[in-house]
Amino acid sequence: MSVPRIDLRSDTVTRPTPAMRAAMAAAEVGDDVLDGDPTTKKLEARVAEMLGKDAALFFPSGTMANQTAVWLLSKPGTEILLDAGAHIVHYEQGGAAALSGAQVRLVTGSGPVMDAAALQAMFRPDSPHTLKASLVCAENTHNGAGGMITPLPALKAIQAAARSRGVPMHLDGARLWNASAASGTTLAEFASCADTVMVSFSKGLGCPVGAALAGPRDVIARGWDVRKRFGGGMRQSGILTAAVLYALDHHLARLTEDHARAKAYASRINGAGGANVVPPDTNIVMLDLPAGMDSADIVRAAEEQGVLIAAWNKSRIRTVFHLDASDAETARAGDVVARALEKGKS
Numbered sequence: 001m002s003v004p005r006i007d008l009r010s011d012t013v014t015r016p017t018p019a020m021r022a023a024m025a026a027a028e029v030g031d032d033v034l035d036g037d038p039t040t041k042k043l044e045a046r047v048a049e050m051l052g053k054d055a056a057l058f059f060p061s062g063t064m065a066n067q068t069a070v071w072l073l074s075k076p077g078t079e080i081l082l083d084a085g086a087h088i089v090h091y092e093q094g095g096a097a098a099l100s101g102a103q104v105r106l107v108t109g110s111g112p113v114m115d116a117a118a119l120q121a122m123f124r125p126d127s128p129h130t131l132k133a134s135l136v137c138a139e140n141t142h143n144g145a146g147g148m149i150t151p152l153p154a155l156k157a158i159q160a161a162a163r164s165r166g167v168p169m170h171l172d173g174a175r176l177w178n179a180s181a182a183s184g185t186t187l188a189e190f191a192s193c194a195d196t197v198m199v200s201f202s203k204g205l206g207c208p209v210g211a212a213l214a215g216p217r218d219v220i221a222r223g224w225d226v227r228k229r230f231g232g233g234m235r236q237s238g239i240l241t242a243a244v245l246y247a248l249d250h251h252l253a254r255l256t257e258d259h260a261r262a263k264a265y266a267s268r269i270n271g272a273g274g275a276n277v278v279p280p281d282t283n284i285v286m287l288d289l290p291a292g293m294d295s296a297d298i299v300r301a302a303e304e305q306g307v308l309i310a311a312w313n314k315s316r317i318r319t320v321f322h323l324d325a326s327d328a329e330t331a332r333a334g335d336v337v338a339r340a341l342e343k344g345k346s
Contacts, residue, residue, distance in 0.1 A: 003305060005307075008319045008325060009318075009321075010119065010310065012203055013159060015206070017340060019200065019249065020206070023242045023246040024246075025284060027224060027242035029239060031236065033316035037235075037236060037238040038238065039237075039242050040058050040241040042245065043060055050187050051188055051191040053216070053220075054223070055105030055214065055215050055216070056213065056214035056220065057223050058212050059213060060234065061211055062332065066092060066095075066137075067096070067099055068111070068213055070096050070135065070170065071226050072097065073170070075134040077101060077133070077226050078102050078132050078133060080103070080135075080136070081104075081105050081119060081122055081136050082139075083107055083139060084107060086142075087143055087144070102135070103131075107119050112145040113145050114283045116157035116160065119136065119161045120164070120171045123218055137169070138150065138158055138193075139171075140172075141177070145286075146280060146286035147281055147320075148282075149183055151185070152189055155193040170194055170195065171190070171191065171197045173197050174200035175203055177252060177286065178203060178259070193329060195216065198211055198212070198214075199214065201244045205247040206322065207244075207247050208243060210240050210241065231308070235334070238282075254323065255283070258325075261303065261321045262284065264327075264331070268331070272339075273341030274290075275288060275293070275341050285320075285321075286316055287316065287318045287337075289315045298311075298337070299311050301344065302336050305336040306338075307337060327330055
């Protein structure tokens with residue numbers, strides 16, 4: 001008899017609920033490239049309002065939306081300053097260099113993520129021999145740091161450091177929904193710290209596809225052209241955006257449930273086999289293994305018991321909670337991983 005599978009590799013693994021599928025099937029649609037899709041227009045207006053921006057544009061992926069922001073705000077032959085562990089650096093196929101002709105310069109903060117003092121120190125002195133910075137990017141929550149929230153005061157300080165050098169700022173807010181739910185800071189307050197903001201719909205909100213880029217109306221109007229150039233022009237996109245509208249009504253308020261499950265799971269596995277949990281701010285749990293233990297072995301042992309988790313690197317494991325993971329599944333996953341860790345110690 002097969003063991004029921006619990007997939008906690010990412011919050012992107014969710015499947016549309018029956019009600020979300022019904023909303024998608026009933027969506028009013030049009031040609032978004034020719035005349036505009038009515039459901040997509042409705043979503044874009046709603047997201048812009050939620051983020052306190054003039055306009056928003058729907059994208060097939062967060063990576064495309066991030067890279068569009070980089071293309072719009074940076075300049076070829078300059079550099080982009082951003083956290084050393086940023087998604088834009090490690091998981092977007094070198095897009096800043098390949099698409100926009102800008103190089104990335106990594107900023108290492110005094111803590112787990114970039115801070116204003118570290119950013120300020122990385123701006124190069126004015127010189128005819130060195131390249132200039134044209135863009136600062138922040139990430140909130142920070143994926144690589146375990147879903148860590150950059151609090152509003154810290155984000156404002158980063159924005160001030162960028163502005164002191166006359167440099168615009170983009171916020172990779174793929175999981176900004178989680179940051180807001182966990183901190184009580186509104187989406188618009190976080191978004192006010194950046195010229196453009198990307199939010200993803202295919203993670204905590206449980207939608208099958210999509211992201212949005214929000215910002216000033218003229219910037220987003222130019223973003224339409226860039227999206228087309230990158231191959232992101234979609235036709236009856238309302239089938240996808242209807243899922244997002246449904247999620248904003250029904251899935252946004254429940255994000256704190258994922259955060260609670262992450263904390264419960266973290267408490268169960270912390271210390272097992274000598275491993276240490278990074279205390280989760282939101283829905284991501286990072287687990288650091290002791291010397292001599294390999295993440296691939298723990299992942300394999302958990303999978304044999306029907307629990308899917310992800311090896312972040314050789315000594316770190318990532319687990320992500322989402323709307324498809326129940327309290328009972330969270331408890332079982334914690335027991336399975338804890339046993340794998342204890343066995344891995346021997």
